[in-house]
Each structure stands twice: as structure tokens, then as C-alpha cells.
Amino acid sequence: MSPAVRHGAMRAGNLAAVLGELDRRGPLTRAALAEFTGLTKTTVSKLVAYLIDAGMAVESGTVRDGERGRPGVVVRLSGHRVAALGLEINVDYLAGCVVDLSRTVRLLRTQPVDNRAATPEDVIARLRELASALLVDAGELGLSVAGGMVALPGPVDRATGAVHRAPNLGWRDVAVTETLDLPLPVVVDNEANLAALGELWFGSGASLGDFLHVSGEIGIGAGLVVQGELFRGAHGFAGELGHVVVSPEGPACRCGGSGCLERYAGQDALLAPGEDLAGLVARLRGGDAAAAAACERAGSALGVALTSAVNLIDPDTIVLGGIFAPLYGWVSAPAGRAMRERLGQMRRRVPTLVVSRVGADAATLGGAGQVIQRIIADPGAHLVMLDATPSSPAR
Amino acid sequence: MSPAVRHGAMRAGNLAAVLGELDRRGPLTRAALAEFTGLTKTTVSKLVAYLIDAGMAVESGTVRDGERGRPGVVVRLSGHRVAALGLEINVDYLAGCVVDLSRTVRLLRTQPVDNRAATPEDVIARLRELASALLVDAGELGLSVAGGMVALPGPVDRATGAVHRAPNLGWRDVAVTETLDLPLPVVVDNEANLAALGELWFGSGASLGDFLHVSGEIGIGAGLVVQGELFRGAHGFAGELGHVVVSPEGPACRCGGSGCLERYAGQDALLAPGEDLAGLVARLRGGDAAAAAACERAGSALGVALTSAVNLIDPDTIVLGGIFAPLYGWVSAPAGRAMRERLGQMRRRVPTLVVSRVGADAATLGGAGQVIQRIIADPGAHLVMLDATPSSPAR
Numbered sequence: 058m059s060p061a062v063r064h065g066a067m068r069a070g071n072l073a074a075v076l077g078e079l080d081r082r083g084p085l086t087r088a089a090l091a092e093f094t095g096l097t098k099t100t101v102s103k104l105v106a107y108l109i110d111a112g113m114a115v116e117s118g119t120v121r122d123g124e125r126g127r128p129g130v131v132v133r134l135s136g137h138r139v140a141a142l143g144l145e146i147n148v149d150y151l152a153g154c155v156v157d158l159s160r161t162v163r164l165l166r167t168q169p170v171d172n173r174a175a176t177p178e179d180v181i182a183r184l185r186e187l188a189s190a191l192l193v194d195a196g197e198l199g200l201s202v203a204g205g206m207v208a209l210p211g212p213v214d215r216a217t218g219a220v221h222r223a224p225n226l227g228w229r230d231v232a233v234t235e236t237l238d239l240p241l242p243v244v245v246d247n248e249a250n251l252a253a254l255g256e257l258w259f260g261s262g263a264s265l266g267d268f269l270h271v272s273g274e275i276g277i278g279a280g281l282v283v284q285g286e287l288f289r290g291a292h293g294f295a296g297e298l299g300h301v302v303v304s305p306e307g308p309a310c311r312c313g314g315s316g317c318l319e320r321y322a323g324q325d326a327l328l329a330p331g332e333d334l335a336g337l338v339a340r341l342r343g344g345d346a347a348a349a350a351a352c353e354r355a356g357s358a359l360g361v362a363l364t365s366a367v368n369l370i371d372p373d374t375i376v377l378g379g380i381f382a383p384l385y386g387w388v389s390a391p392a393g394r395a396m397r398e399r400l401g402q403m404r405r406r407v408p409t410l411v412v413s414r415v416g417a418d419a420a421t422l423g424g425a426g427q428v429i430q431r432i433i434a435d436p437g438a439h440l441v442m443l444d445a446t447p448s449s450p451a452r
Numbered sequence: 453m454s455p456a457v458r459h460g461a462m463r464a465g466n467l468a469a470v471l472g473e474l475d476r477r478g479p480l481t482r483a484a485l486a487e488f489t490g491l492t493k494t495t496v497s498k499l500v501a502y503l504i505d506a507g508m509a510v511e512s513g514t515v516r517d518g519e520r521g522r523p524g525v526v527v528r529l530s531g532h533r534v535a536a537l538g539l540e541i542n543v544d545y546l547a548g549c550v551v552d553l554s555r556t557v558r559l560l561r562t563q564p565v566d567n568r569a570a571t572p573e574d575v576i577a578r579l580r581e582l583a584s585a586l587l588v589d590a591g592e593l594g595l596s597v598a599g600g601m602v603a604l605p606g607p608v609d610r611a612t613g614a615v616h617r618a619p620n621l622g623w624r625d626v627a628v629t630e631t632l633d634l635p636l637p638v639v640v641d642n643e644a645n646l647a648a649l650g651e652l653w654f655g656s657g658a659s660l661g662d663f664l665h666v667s668g669e670i671g672i673g674a675g676l677v678v679q680g681e682l683f684r685g686a687h688g689f690a691g692e693l694g695h696v697v698v699s700p701e702g703p704a705c706r707c708g709g710s711g712c713l714e715r716y717a718g719q720d721a722l723l724a725p726g727e728d729l730a731g732l733v734a735r736l737r738g739g740d741a742a743a744a745a746a747c748e749r750a751g752s753a754l755g756v757a758l759t760s761a762v763n764l765i766d767p768d769t770i771v772l773g774g775i776f777a778p779l780y781g782w783v784s785a786p787a788g789r790a791m792r793e794r795l796g797q798m799r800r801r802v803p804t805l806v807v808s809r810v811g812a813d814a815a816t817l818g819g820a821g822q823v824i825q826r827i828i829a830d831p832g833a834h835l836v837m838l839d840a841t842p843s844s845p846a847r
Contacts, residue, residue: 212798222798267686279764283686290766291662291678294799297763302794304699305756313797314759361700364709365760368692369674371685399697402708403607403617404689 069437075104076436079134084117086129105132111440112138136161140195142205143425144188148172148225148275153187155195156425164191177231188239203432203439205243206424207233208251210276212294218245224311225276248420249278249296250287255423256376257282260414266373273379275324301362321358324380327351338383352387360395367400367408378413385412464832470499471831474529479512481524500527506835507533531556535590537600538820539583543567543620543670548582550590551820559586572626583634598827598834600638601819602628603646605671607689613640619706620671643815644673644691645682650818651771652677655809661768668774670719696757716753719775722746733778747782755790762795762803773808780807
């Protein structure tokens with residue numbers, strides 16, 4: 058490594074260290090930042106000036122220093138300029154959001170649309186329109202969007218930005234980011250993975266311990282968060298809860314298997330022909346016996362699949378999200394009953410079932426949140442992309 | 453932290469650094485050790501002298517130094533003095549082994565015995581006899597046993613050394629290490645976890661990638677190794693493959709559930725009344741149709757449970773161990789077929805099924821290996837326990 062490269066890397070590392078402390082600990086004086094980062098006060102002052110110049114931090118009032126009694130100016134992370142774009146292609150909707158650096162949700166939009174009836178190119182073109190409109194609106198709010206993430210309902214190749222297989226969309230090897238062709242760096246991830254991160258950052262978060270977040274949609278995915286990190290498996294395909302076998306002789310599934318959870322508890326197994334989720338909820342609230350029985354069946358099957366999941370991965374908490382959030386009152390009781398019956402004797406504590414706090418927006422928000430994480434981990438790289446070219450960062 | 457403590461910790465860390473390099477890289481000169489650890493040659497020489505004195509390293513020939521042409525004496529990790537004890541209580545056998553610091557298996561014994569017919573106290577007393585005999589024999593080989601590990605067929609409390617529940621033994625909250633009362637530090641872990649580590653260190657090891665090791669016994673457990681580390685779950689109870697649901701309406705299981713994998717593929721589902729594993733293998737080799745049909749059923753059920761496991765945790769490889777090692781020829785084909793049918797469309801590659809290289813000894817060896825890992829990570833602490841009191845370690 059040449060001295061120049063090492064020098065530059067050190068500066069980028071210092072910038073990330075200061076921004077990281079502001080993110081983890083909240084507002085701090087420059088003196089406190091120097092103490093937490095181990096950098097000199099002079100260096101910290103230069104780095105803070107650079108972050109303020111780049112719109113990533115602002116001064117925000119004063120505090121009295123405990124020991125010396127001198128008032129110090131407090132610096133905090135700011136969301137007024139830098140933001141990230143979250144997008145989602147699901148079977149029956151498109152969604153997008155803009156989240157700023159302080160993780161405040163600034164824009165959030167959902168478009169119900171039957172993506173099974175369209176070609177991948179048409180679906181992606183429609184997503185491009187949604188994304189472009191969000192970028193325009195973000196600009197009007199004074200936000201520079203540094204990067205984007207597309208949530209997809211199937212196993213993805215994160216290196217190439219393609220989805221390998223999305224059986225509920227009928228997609229196979231679709232190059233999503235390439236076709237989307239937005240004027241900013243865009244990556245892809247699995248919808249269920251991002252929804253779990255959405256719950257971590259925008260929902261119940263760290264209070265859940267290690268948790269499995271279940272994304273009920275037309276398909277059913279899950280994301281496992283272990284010690285604040287996503288467990289992806291060897292090929293990034295972990296968490297395919299929808300294809301856990303509930304009953305091997307059960308109905309054929311689009312995945313090629315049979316008796317998969319999806320066939321008992323996916324959206325298509327719950328809705329009446331032509332009905333939408335709001336219609337089902339209305340029937341349930343009206344005391345419709347057939348709707349209640351469908352939820353009872355779905356909940357029991359979910360409990361069987363979750364029993365297998367708990368036996369294998371042993372989480373603290375299970376979060377029911379996606380369509381299971383509005384249906385929580387009808388599916389959680391039979392699911393919990395099945396889990397207690399099957400797990401209660403072997404374990405001191407059967408994992409708690411809780412409802413998602415972010416619901417259907419989890420994946421879109423998790424995607425934007427993932428981009429924000431990356432910006433905070435390497436603010437220098439993203440400043441270049443934003444073309445925010447303020448004065449050179451201090452050492 | 454006082455200067456003295458900091459000083460001691462630094463020495464212990466340096467000792468571990470040197471031993472760790474010898475373990476990872478194999479034989480090295482003192483000069484190479486200095487380069488890899490970043491310590492001075494003088495410090496390395498003192499630490500090496502200390503390790504040699506403690507019987508953890510030996511000098512072993514010379515190599516010519518590439519640059520200067522001077523011959524250098526090579527030091528390597530030695531197993532001639534320090535060793536670890538692995539023990540296992542399973543439903544129908546007790547087992548024990550002694551593994552030395554270089555991970556050579558020095559002693560290995562198995563006692564077939566029906567532990568369901570005895571009280572926990574009697575079983576543990578019998579294990580104490582087995583352990584004591586191994587310690588005597590280890591002493592005659594010149595080995596000092598620094599610690600032990602007991603593998604147990606159920607979820608354990610590693611902090612207290614108790615097994616919470618071993619349904620196939622009929623045990624509940626048995627304080628194993630306390631009752632065992634051996635004259636050395638002994639800890640406990642789950643049999644399936646240790647068997648996975650046994651495969652990692654004494655079997656096919658790192659070539660497997662991330663792997664799920666299946667321990668077929670009367671119960672069926674599994675251990676997941678991710679990037680060379682065991683995945684334990686939030687409470688240490690991950691990998692309970694035997695209670696993954698194969699068919700929710702299936703036969704009642706001792707765990708309180710029904711249709712668990714164990715009821716289709718556990719040893720009791722395979723053996724004829726009064727038969728042992730050798731008897732079953734003899735029948736299979738003789739072309740007995742009923743035995744082949746039982747293995748076909750067991751393999752298919754195993755394939756269904758493994759399909760759920762692959763969907764959830766996405767390993768590279770699945771290792772069939774325990775009774776599934778000798779039965780591999782009869783259970784792996786139906787298991788692989790079920791997995792390919794159910795997973796083949798969704799995944800580019802269905803995980804490979806391989807046979808365990810260590811078979812029934814995996815847990816006992818993995819337990820001893822785990823103790824060896826701890827000694828290498830903190831040799832100073834174990835020297836105190838061995839009362840090997842050589843001259844004080846160098847800085």
C-alpha cells in the first residue's frame with residue numbers, strides 16, 4: 058500500500074469513526090467525540106467541519122461540560138441533506154420510500170398492481186417511474202439520494218443485481234438493476250431479508266433479541282436477525298420459510314415441492330377469489346366463519362412451520378409481518394397454540410409471537426436503512442457520489 | 453487495571469499468540485514466529501522456551517532460511533504432554549476419548565449399555581469409572597489431562613453443567629458435572645453440537661464449507677457450522693432436527709409433539725425389536741426387503757426434514773453421521789431424491805449429502821477438540837491447572 062493510499066484510508070476511517078459515534082451515541086460535543094474516537098480535538102474539529110459542510114451533521118445547542126463547567130457546542134447527525142432510496146417489487150404491489158441519514162422516513166409510496174400479469178420489463182419500467190418521482194420529490198425536499206436498494210420476492214444475486222427465481226412472479230434470472238438503470242448506485246436483496254432489517258431499524262428493533270421476521274405476502278419469506286446482523290446462509294438463500302414442509306403429501310407448490318407452508322398460509326390460500334386483503338379483514342371483523350376458519354388453518358400451518366424453524370434456529374422472538382400484521386388477531390392464536398403444544402416440553406421458553414410494527418413497509422424501509430448503514434460506515438465514498446465536494450477532509 | 457495485571461495479561465496473550473501460530477501454520481522457526489506475531493526475537497525465544505518446558509512445543513529439525521542461508525531450528529506444537537478428555541452419555545452407550553494437544557486421538561473407548569434402564573446417578577457413576585480409567589491410562593502415556601467435556605443427548609445449560617431435558621433418556625434437569633465430580637474442570641455441551649465440531653476437526657473439516665452435521669442416534673440432532681463456528685441459536689438449542697415436523701398428523705413423539713423426524717428416522721424406527729445396529733446392517737447387506745423399506749421410509753422423511761432445514765439455513769453441505777454413517781448406502785439415496793425434488797427448482801445447487809468421516813465417535817472427539825481449542829486460546833490458564841509450574845513466562 059502506498060503512503061498516499063494509506064493516508065487517504067486513514068482519513069476516510071476517521072470520518073467514519075466520528076459519524077459512527079454520532080449515530081450510535083446521539084448528540085456529542087467535539088471534546089466527547091475526541092475522547093470516544095481517540096483522535097485529537099484538532100482532528101475532530103476538522104472532521105466535524107467537513108461533515109457539517111457535507112450536510113451529514115449539524116451543531117445543535119450547547120451542554121455544560123460536567124467536569125469543567127464550560128459550555129460546549131453539541132454536534133448531531135443530520136438528515137437534512139443525505140438520503141437513501143428503498144424500492145420493492147412484490148407480486149401485487151410496487152413500493153418505494155426515501156429515508157434520510159437520521160433514519161427519518163421522508164417519503165413512502167405503495168402502488169397496488171398485479172405484477173403477474175406484466176412482463177419483467179414492464180414491471181421494472183413502472184418501478185423506474187415510481188423511483189424517478191420519488192427522486193424528484195426528494196430533490197424538492199433538499200435531499201441528495203446517495204444510493205438505492207430494491208427488495209425482490211425471491212433469491213437474488215447481490216453481486217449482479219439479478220433475481221434468480223421469483224416463482225410467484227414467474228420470473229427467472231431477471232437482471233433487475235441493469236434494466237432499472239437509475240442514475241444512482243442501486244443494489245438488490247431478498248424482500249424477506251430486508252423486511253427483517255426494516256423491523257430491526259424502524260420497528261421493535263433491539264428489544265426483540267435474536268428474532269425471525271416472517272414476511273407474509275403471496276409468498277412467505279423470513280429473515281433471521283442474530284445479534285443485530287442478518288443470517289444469510291452459505292448462498293444468501295436462508296429464511297425461505299414459505300417452502301418449509303408442513304405436510305409432505307400436501308398440495309403441489311410453484312417451487313416444485315408439495316405441502317409447503319405457502320400453500321396453507323400464503324395470501325392466495327387466505328383470500329376469496331377476487332378479494333383483496335382489506336376485503337378479508339372486513340369479513341373477519343364481520344364475523345365471517347369461512348374467513349375465520351381459513352385463518353385458523355393458516356395459523357396452525359404457520360405454527361407447524363415455525364416449530365421446525367424454532368427447533369433448527371432457536372430465536373428469542375418471532376415477528377409476524379406483511380399480511381400477518383393486519384391478520385395477527387386471527388392467525389397468531391392458532392400459530393402460538395401449535396408451537397406451545399409441540400415445543401413446550403423441550404424448552405423452558407417457547408419464543409414469543411409479536412406483531413410487526415412496520416407491517417407491509419418493512420422491506421422497503423429495510424432496504425433504504427441498509428443503504429444508510431453503508432453511508433454511515435463509509436461516508437467519504439458516498440460524498441464523492443453525491444458530488445458534494447466540500448474542502449478536503451481533515452486527517 | 454493495575455500495571456501488574458496488564459503485564460500478566462500481555463504475557464498470556466503473547467503465549468497464546470505464539471502457540472496459535474504453531475497451531476495454525478505448523479512448524480516454524482523462532483524468526484518466523486517473531487515475524488508472524490510481531491514480537492521481538494528475544495521475547496519469542498523466551499515464550500518458546502516456556503512452551504517447550506510446559507510440554508506444549510518441541511524443537512523439530514532445522515530449515516535453511518530462504519534469504520540468508522543460515523539453518524534455523526524449527527519449533528512445532530507437541531502433543532506429548534498436554535491432553536483433553538472427551539466423554540459422551542447417549543441413550544444406548546457411554547463413550548470417552550483422550551486427544552492430545554496436537555489433536556491426535558490417543559485413547560478411544562465405547563461401552564454399549566442401556567442407559568434408559570438406569571437412574572441418572574448410576575449412569576453418571578458408570579461414566580465416572582470410564583473417565584477414571586481413561587485418566588489412569590493417559591497418565592501411563594505421560595499425558596496430563598487439562599480438562600474435559602461431556603456430550604449429552606439434549607439441550608444443556610453450559611453455565612451450570614446440567615442437561616435440561618433428554619427425552620430419550622427420560623432425564624430432566626440433571627446436574628451432570630456436579631454429580632460426575634471428576635478431579636479436573638469439566639463442562640457439558642449438546643451431543644449434536646459437539647458431533648458437528650468433531651466432523652470439523654477430525655473429519656472432512658473445512659472442505660465442507662458451511663455444513664449441517666446430522667447425528668442419527670435414538671434421537672436425531674444436528675449441528676450447524678458457519679464459517680468454522682458453531683451456530684447455537686439464542687439459547688443454545690439450535691439444531692434440533694429430530695423434532696422438525698415431517699407430518700403434523702404423524703405418530704406422537706416423546707417431545708410432546710407429533711410427526712417429528714425422530715419417529716420416522718430415529719434408531720428405534722429402524723431397528724427390529726431386540727436388534728442392534730450391526731444386526732440391521734447385516735439384514736440390509738443380506739438383501740432383507742423389510743430392512744430396506746424401513747431405510748427408504750427413514751431416508752425420505754430425512755429428506756423432507758432436510759428440505760425444511762435447507763430452506764431455513766441454506767448450508768453448502770449436509771453430513772450424515774451417527775447411525776446414518778453405517779446406513780448411508782441405504783438412506784442417502786431416498787433423502788437426496790426428496791431434497792432434489794423439493795429444492796431443485798428454487799436453487800442453483802442443492803446441498804451435497806456426504807457421509808461422516810468420524811461416525812459415532814464424532815461427539816466424543818468434538819468435545820475433546822473443544823477443550824484443546826480452549827487450551828490453545830489460553831495456554832497460560834491451563835498450565836496453572838496442570839500444575840506444570842515451569843519458570844515464569846517471558847514478556
